[in-house]
Amino acid sequence: MSNLSSTNSAKLSNFEKKVYLSLTKVQRGKVVTYATLAGFPGAARAIGNAMNKNPFAPTLLCHRVVKNDGSLGGFAHRTRRKMELLRSGKVFVENEKIADFEKIKLK
DNA sequence: CTATTGACGACAT
DNA sequence: CATGTCGCCAATA
Numbered sequence: 001m002s003n004l005s006s007t008n009s010a011k012l013s014n015f016e017k018k019v020y021l022s023l024t025k026v027q028r029g030k031v032v033t034y035a036t037l038a039g040f041p042g043a044a045r046a047i048g049n050a051m052n053k054n055p056f057a058p059t060l061l062c063h064r065v066v067k068n069d070g071s072l073g074g075f076a077h078r079t080r081r082k083m084e085l086l087r088s089g090k091v092f093v094e095n096e097k098i099a100d101f102e103k104i105k106l107k
Numbered sequence: 108c109t110a111t112t113g114a115c116g117a118c119a120t
Numbered sequence: 121c122a123t124g125t126c127g128c129c130a131a132t133a
Contacts, residue, residue, distance in 0.1 A: 015130065034115055042128040044115040049131060051114050067115065074114030082114090 015043075019050045025106075026064045029090040031098055032106045033068045048074065064089065070101035 012020070019037060026032050034044035051062045063085040067073040072093065075082040083093045092099040 013130080038115095038129085040129095042116080043130075045113060045128060046115090046130040048114040049112085049129085053131080054114095062114080065114075069116085072114090 015046065016050050016053075019047055020056065020060055023060055023062065023065065026061065030104050030106055031064045031066050031086070031091055031101070034065055034073065035068050036105070036107060037065055044068070061085075061089075064091070066098055066101075066105075070097040072096065072098070 018039065022037055022039070023032070034047040035041055038044055038047050047065070051065060054060060054062050063075065063082045065073070072082055072086075086093055086098075091104065098104070
């Protein structure tokens with residue numbers, strides 16, 4: 001890998017690489033769903049695993065990944081934190097859901 | 108190679 | 121609209 005984290009030895013699978021790479025394309029103020037990030041339907045769960053292992057902790061913005069229904073989903077460090085991070089990126093959360101989800105999510 | 112698991116999704120109740 | 125069930129995929133034991 002070239003662009004991703006430098007503090008990584010990378011023994012990542014093709015799938016993982018693709019996911020992390022796509023994640024770097026998520027602009028500030030936008031979010032993406034697990035399913036969409038996967039690139040094909042059904043792999044949403046696998047994405048969660050990828051994020052959970054997440055080798056590039058702060059480097060890779062894993063907090064911009066949310067569920068398809070607009071809820072935050074899970075997070076390795078607590079959902080509160082995730083919301084804070086999102087708010088910092090101009091992504092606001094209301095009632096446990098992403099505000100204007102349909103407008104800011106990437107397809 | 109099989110079984111288990113998990114930051115999910117769609118559908119039925 | 122809230123919960124429950126079953127199905128998906130990839131990684132790990």
